[in-house]
Amino acid sequence: MVFVPFEFGAAIFQLIYPYVRPLGSLFLVGSAMMIASLLYPAWPGFVGWLGRALFLGAVGVYWWCASILFLSPSGAILYPLIAATLLAERSARFQGRGLLTVLIASVSLCFGTLMLLVPHGFDRFSFQGAGIQPLGAALLGAGALLAVGLWRRWPGAGRVALGGLSAAFLYMMGVLAVRGSWTGMSVYAVLTLTCALLAAVRRWPTLAGVRWRLFRGMALASVLPILGVGAVTSYLAQRALEVELRGKARQAVAAETAWLEQTVTLARSLLRAQSRNAGFLAAVRAGDREGMRETVELLESEVALFDAAWLLDASGETLVASARLNRIVGNFAHRDYFQDAMKGGDQVLLSRPFLTRANLPFVVFTVPVDAGNGTRVVLVGGLSLQRLGLQPTLASRSYHVELFDRRDGTLLRETDRGGVLTRAPLLALLGEEALSTAEGMWEALDASGRRLLVAHAQVAGTPWTVGVTARLREAFAPVTRMGAWVVAIAVLAGAIALMLSQWVGRDVAVRLESLRDGFAALGTPARELRVRAEGDDEVAQLASGFNEMAARIDRTQKELREAIAIRDQFLSMASHELRTPLTPLKATLDLLIRQSESGAGPTPERRRAAFERLSRQVDRLTRLIGDMLDVSRLQSGRFALTVAPMDLTALARDVMERIQVSRPERQGVLSLEVPDGPLVGRWDEQRLDQLLTNLVENALRYSPPGTPVRVRVCEEDGQVRMDVEDRGIGIPEESLPQLFTPFFRARNATEHYAGGLGLGLAICREIVERHGGRIQARSEGPGKGTCFTVWLPRAAVADAA
Structure with missing residues (x-):
């Protein structure tokens, strides 16, 4: 309907013909949305329902205008069954119960019964009026066998029935193809293919995994764009050809009228001159x-x-x-x-x-x-x-031309048959009222159901009217061929894309399965696992990264075991060291308590010696606890700054040079903007070096190769401002408030594996705040880059330190 709308010019389509392209668009868009909802179940449910609404609305219009009003029993049965199946398929009660087979059984039973009872209603499926009742018996028998197979759960009987139905529908498709009914032929071609697939396929593949994702992605990405572009191209070509055809028809009728006017004028002039x-x-x-x-x-x-x-x-x-x-x-x-x-x-x-x-x-x-x-x-x-009828003119070479007398409708000239003095055929097509105007252009259907474009004009000074007729199907044959080629190319491209997707998916799936097995066995004792890293694509890089990660995990496990051993040793030593002063301390206290209870107090010298021993043990405990607190402060990151005058411009240049040397693949993407003169302040040079290095490395880590990273250092309102801006993966808005929390990583950063444990930004914030400054991150969203800005005061450094 969208690509070749002029193929719907038969009498049965005369009610929908003015709206055939919008109706076809509803079919196309609705079908595409339903297919997309089937391929992507995670999409919102309204996509599938909207597609069904559009498709069923078009089916309802087509069913009423082309089946009910024209008494077509096959369409009157088929389209309501399709609509009922589409509605029932989305309900929770019938979902996943194989309604497609039920639909085919219902169609075959209804068709078979009606073909036996009213065979004249299915004459278009017969050659010379024979073969309808045998075809109906075959459909009825196969449909009954399929229904019994569904009811009794006999898959063998169902496959036999589906094979017979595919043969019957193939015969019906062939008959319609011979008769030139392309719309009906396409419907029964789909039924034939469906029955053949259901009969041949014993076990449908599981629609999951990388192969399925590639399959559905390629199906949508290859077929739908070609169909959409082809539909727009076909529409524009048809509109241009229609305008050209109407223009040529007007030119043809004008040329024929001018020739007749010239003939009449010359005849009158000759007769008048001789008289x-x-x-x-x-x-x-x-x-x-x-x-x-x-x-x-x-x-x-x-x-x-x-x-x-x-x-x-x-x-x-x-x-x-x-x-x-x-x-x-x-x-x-x-x-x-x-x-x-x-x-x-x-x-x-x-x-x-x-x-x-x-x-x-x-x-x-x-x-x-x-x-x-x-x-x-x-x-x-x-x-x-x-x-006069044999005289060739410009119009008569390309069009069917009629000349008739308006006074009684007598035909004077007809280029195809040459018959005259009969009733003009144009009057039967358009009527006398339509042809009574001085000129006009109309579309009409002839007796055989072909759609015609008719242009007419009156011959000035005579009671004659000229009509020029063009058959739209022949006129639009080039566009029809183009539309057929577009559909064929779309189908071929889709088939090639699907085969390629399966080939690529098989390769990717095998390698991902090896990675999955590797992850499952990761960390098992006494086993050093490695996966094969073949190729140079992302999966190979992932495999290489997995191997490196497995090696690091092995090393980490060894280090962890060593750390556990060291921890146990430390706890043992700490327990021993703590118990060593506690034992004499408790013994001395017990002795003093007993002496005070007995009333026989120690001499002052002995009391002094006991207190000295207590003091020494308490000092020892104090030192142990102080050492443990220092270790805790070191692990918690509560470190002090070493503040001294320094030049931030020189530091920024050093950092950028060092990063460029260490990352040669990033040559040309790093840019630095600093003042011409020095920026001197009181800061911790080592910590600022660590701060700037972390921010630049972070920007490079989350930016695609080749994208620029800009670093700017300048003065602003008595402070020093540093900006590190990239065009990388960006940061979601909801992740910005927690970005500087230890061990926190944004959602897209988790998906974009780039190493690290989530402590870098927390360390940067600790450094900036220790200097009395502040740090801020800005991003417009995922994929739009990030800018980190640091403000460092000059006068508040000593207070902050």
Whole structure:
């Protein structure tokens, strides 16, 4: 409907033909949305429902206009069953229950029953009116077998039935193809293919994994864009061709009208000139038949226009006749042309068409001639309609041309059949009211159901109307072929893309499965796991990264075991060291308590010695606890700054040079903007080096290769400002508040594996805040880059330190 709308020009489509392209667009868009919802179940549910609504709306219009109103039993059954299946398939009760097989069984049972009961309603599926009832019996039997197979859960019987139905639908498709019914043929082609697939495939593949993702992605990315571009191209080409066709039709009818006007004008001029010839008038008034014959034969000569000429007296008797009419003489007073000429003035009149006594179709021009004594004779020039119909013109070479008399609808000229003096066929197509206007253009259907473009115009100064007819199907054959090629290319591209997706998916899936097995066995004891890293794509890089990660995990596990051993040793030593001063401390305290209870106090020297021992043990405990607190502060990152005057410009240059040297693949992407002079302040040079290095490395890590990273250092409102800006993966808005939290990573940073444990930005914030400054991150969203800005005060450094 979208690509070849003029193929829907038959009588059965006459109600939907003005809207065939929008209706086809609804079918196309609705089908695409339903397919997309099937391929991507995670998409919002309204996509599938909207696609079904569009598709079912188009089906309803098509069903009513092309099936119900034209009493097509096959369409009246098929389309409601399709609509019911689409609606039931989305309900929770019937979802996933194989409704496609139920639909095919229902269609075959209904078709078979109606073909047996009313075979005349399915004549379009037969050759010479035979074979409908056997076809109905085959459909009914196969449908019943399929229904029983579904009910009793006999897959073998179902496959046999589906095989028989595919053969029956293939026969119906072939009959419709022979008859040129492309719409019906496409429907039964789909039914044939569906039955064949259901009969042949015993186990459908599982729609999951990388192969399925590639398959559905390639299916949408290859077929739908080609169909969409092809539809737009076909529409534009059809519109351009339609405008050109209408323009050429107008030119053709104008050329035909101009030729006829020229012919009539020339005939009138010749007849008028001869009627006013002095010699001819003298011969008429003198009764000189030879003189009158010379004038009549001159009108019939080769250089003249007329096929015959004669002269009638006042009573209608033939005075003289041209050579072709010498044997046809008599009284013609009963002819309309003679009566009109005797009643009129001296103008040249054009008669109605008539048959001569020799059964020749003629149209004549008459002019009265004054014969003196108050009498008049009539000079007649005749044009043969047979010869007029054989005259080739510009319009008659490319179009079907009709010329008829508006007074009674008599056909005067027809280029195809050449018949005249019958009822003009155009009047049956358009009616007298449509052709009564001076000119116009219409679309109509002929008796065989072909759509025609008709342009008509009246011949000025005559009661004639010219009609030029073009068959739209033949005129739009180039666009039809182009649309067929677009569909074929889309199908071929889709098939190639799907085969490539399976090939690529198999390769990727095998390598990912090896990675999956590697991850499953990762960390198992006494095993050093490695996966094969083949190729140079991302999967190979992932495999190489996995191998490196596995090696690091092995090293980490070894280090962890060593750390656990060291921890156990440290705890053992700490317990021993803590218990060593506690034992004498408790013994001394117990001794002092017992001596105080007995009343026999120690001597001052012994009491002093006991207190000294207690003091020494307490000092020892204090030192142990202080050492443990220092270790805790070191691990928690509570470090102090070493503040001294320094030049930040020189530091920035050093950092950039060092990074460029260490990362040669990033040459040319790093840019630094610093003031011309030095930026001196009181800062910790080592910590600022660490800060700037972390920010630049972070920008490079999350930026695609080749994208620039800009570093700017400047003064702003008495402070120093540093900007590190990249065009990398960006940061989601919801991740910005927690960006500087230890161990936190944004969602897209987690998806974009780039190493690190999430401590770099937390360390940067600690450094900046220790200097009394602040740090801020800005990003417009994922994929739009990030800018980190640091403000460092100059005067508040000492206070902050």
